[in-house]
Amino acid sequence: MTNQLAEPMPKRELYWVMGALMLGMLLAALDSTIVATALPTIVGDLHGANHLSWVVVAYLLSTTVSTPLWGKLGDLHGRKVYFQAAIVIFLVGSMLCGLANSMPMLILFRALQGLGGGGLMVGAQAVIADLVPPRDRGRYAGFFGATFGAATVLGPLLGGVIVEYWSWRWIFFVNLPFGIVALVVCAAVLPSAGARVQHVIDYAGIVTLTISASALILFTSLGGTSFAWSSAKSIGLLVIGLAAAVVFVIIERRSPEPILAPQLFANRVFSSASAIGFVVGFAMFGAMTFLPLYLQLVRGVSPTMSGIRLLPMMVGLFTASIVTGQLVSKGWRYRPFPILGTAVMTVGLGLLGALDVKTSEIAMDAYILVLGVGLGLVMQVLVTAVQNAVNPSDLGAATAGANFFRSIGGSFGTAVFGALYVNDLPHQLAAGLASHPISGKLLSPSLWNAATLRKLPPAELSIILHAIAGSIQSVYRWALPFGALAVVLSLTLPEVKLRTSLHPIADEIPMSNAEALE
Helix, strand or coil, X not given: CCCCCCCXXXXXXXXXXXXXXXXHHHHHHHCCCCCHHHHHHHHHHHCCHHHHHHHHHHHHHHHHHHHHHHHHHHXXXXXXXXXXXXXXHHHHHHHHHHHCCCHHHHHHHHHHHHHHHHHHHHHHHHHHHHXXXXXXXXXXXXXXXXXXXXXXXXXXXXHHHHHHHCCCCHHHHCHHXXXXXXXXXXXXXXXXCCCCCCCCCCHHHHHHHXXXXXXHHHHHHHECCCECCCCHHHHHHHHHHHHHHHHHHHHHHHCCXXXXXXXXXXXXXXXXXXXXXXXXXXXXXXXXXXXXXXXXXXXXXXXXXXXXXXXXXXXXXXXXXXXXXXXXXXXXXXXHHHHHHHXXXXXXXHHXXXXXXXXXXHHHHHHHXXXXXXXXHHHHHHHHHHHHHCCHHHHHHHXXXXXXXXXXXXXXXXXXXXXXXXXXXXXXXXXXXXXXCCCHHHHCHHHCCHHHHCCCCHHHHXXXXXXXXXXXXXXXXXXXXXXXXXXXHHCCCCCCCCCCCCCHHHCCCCXXXXXXXC
């Protein structure tokens, strides 16, 4: 069976579908970052500070491990029903999160919300791939990339505003009206799937992939914070994750309908784009974690203002993503954009490595803008390239796979750079304390926030701010080699002519690696 339409959808109807899909993706992407500025308030209300990180990890974990499942189910039975199901699950999870009265309940409901969020992320990109030929898909894919990037930047800003003027519960309740609109529009205008046939669901693959991804994400998220990297718990999670990954590969090779088909990795475009996405996610999410920290602690701005100060990144990402999509749709080759984008991203990381206590606001805005432009040039083009290079029957699985590797890369990057920051900060402090010892109680980073730091005497404040800024500089400098690796990997991405129809058989050039335009 195929989910594709015989003819492209009329533009008027397609605009309605695009609006609903973008709204669904916006909600899912926002909820991965919007809770960041609300966590202190949530902990104060529900208590359980020792479980604070799980509010974020539960959503990230559930979203990441569910994306291949959603993609494969859409391939087998049609996108519409599963995209609608993802919206419903996301809305139910959002409502329950807003009603939660304890941290364990909130963590459980965040996992449920993340399950729906995974379906929204992969479903939106797969649905548009069913409706629009690859040659014309760039202009629409650009809007998806811009939506994802805008959500990443706007999340902390909206979270800060909602917490400051309403209640943290409205962070979740605000999803309900927008999700209902997306559900109604999808029900009205999204085409139904064709005839259904019997399929075999790869339950063993689903279970082993979930175990592997869960263990590895928990290893990178909790290792070095909740317990030491060398502890039995860290090593155990790593061993379980790697062992489950090996078992998953074995199962997928034998499964009649694998959740992540091994033949996808034989496709040069998919394997290259997945590797690029992993490294870009590693550098992007890892680096972006420290911009709000720098703004709030070193520059002394509020959580809301720190979100506003990230707007140059959104402008750069949004503009570059839209322009790239338009150019690809007009016949430009897509391969140069990831190469240029990863290079610009690396330059942006290097510029951010120069941030210090005295960096001017204009310079900081320019550095953030450069990073946003680089990310906008590369992110969504990879999805378009993958969707163009695979068989339509693998479209959802390939789209989910590309998102899966980017998410896994982001989890690794956040954890690794976080560990680098935590390990470097004491050395930075020790260097400052050599000339001016300060009170021992001020040496605990857990006690630092923008308000308390500004109450310190100027000499003590200067030592701490320089230590924080120096550690953040180290993080961005460590990110530079990963940016360079992304540039090298982008050179391996083949150029395959974008199809001008929804079916490969109707195109002049077949979909095969042999037809790559080098």
